[in-house]
Amino acid sequence: MRILLIEDDRKAARLLARGLQEEGFVVDVVHTAEEGDEEAFVVAYDLIVLDWMLPGKDGLTLCRDLRQRGCKTPVLMLTARDALSDRVAGLNTGADDYLTKPFAFDELLARVRALLRRSEIMRPVVLAVADLSLDPQSQRVLRGGMVLDLTHKEFAILQILLRHAGEVVSRSRLAEQVWKDDLIAIDNLIDVHISNLRRKVDAPPAAPLIQTVRGRGFRLALADDGVVGHA
Known part of the structure; x- marks a missing residue:
């Protein structure tokens, strides 16, 4: 504990x-x-x-x-x-x-x-979309049965995306919840962490799940969504 x-x-x-x-x-x-x-x-x-x-x-x-x-x-x-x-x-x-x-x-x-x-x-349930899963309690992330080695920030971003799977999560929301800061101060950091997270979570041959919605933010595709590229 x-x-x-x-x-x-x-x-x-x-x-x-x-x-x-x-x-x-x-x-x-x-x-x-x-x-x-x-x-x-x-x-x-x-x-x-x-x-x-x-x-x-x-x-x-x-x-x-x-x-x-x-x-x-x-x-x-x-x-x-x-x-x-x-x-x-x-x-x-x-x-x-x-x-x-x-x-x-x-x-x-x-x-x-x-x-x-x-x-x-009241232990929290494991969050999962397709073959991606995240256990908030143990902080273990799996994709296709393989353990992913994420940083604290990457884990926090992915957890937010999974909790709101199928929804667009704005950059300002990530800035507030992950960095406790305003968007202007860390906008470039968000791009860096999203890029690193995609490299780990969506590494080929896995189907890409993390999507960019231009002008709005980011979205984690649901299991029944069509496969889309990294915009």
């Missing part, structure tokens, strides 16, 4: 990560909402442990942003705020559980395990 810990108190983060690792979990640690935002989108975590009080964008805002972009990973919110209104606010933004500081590590561990049991029941 892989956990993302977002905590700006480096000493506390180090202690929590060590304790969870000793219990057999793989733990990635970041210290800002911006870092957590990127990691949560490009890596398929089983759980996010999120501190409310972060520098810059706070944990509450990050949780809301993740949910608005479709992230379904369970979130355990950590905070020193113990008022009922604060707990309600945390849960209303999409957090699955709420733990008030200071807390005993055993209680944190119990809540982590409870959320993971729940997420096992």
Whole structure:
């Protein structure tokens, strides 16, 4: 099981990560909402442990942003705020559980395990079109039974295209969801990553699936679509 810990108190983060690792979990640690935002989108975590009080964008805002972009990973919110209104606010933004500081590590561990049991029941299905499949949980991508070695960005782009197979995904949407940036800043990067992704996903003799819709964006062909070239 892989956990993302977002905590700006480096000493506390180090202690929590060590304790969870000793219990057999793989733990990635970041210290800002911006870092957590990127990691949560490009890596398929089983759980996010999120501190409310972060520098810059706070944990509450990050949780809301993740949910608005479709992230379904369970979130355990950590905070020193113990008022009922604060707990309600945390849960209303999409957090699955709420733990008030200071807390005993055993209680944190119990809540982590409870959320993971729940997420096992709700494990995301494998996304597939034709002979292309992507497992969001294991981050394994197959084409024609062969494993594809994708970068984090390539995986994120392909996951978006698969989730919206048959639909046009605009460049601005890719810019926002993959790079968290405006289109002008990374337009050329999108072309580079799409080109690299096509080279891996649509390598001959496989039928091409990734299409360019001129002036609109990109589209992943459905299994019953006719084969089209790379516009």
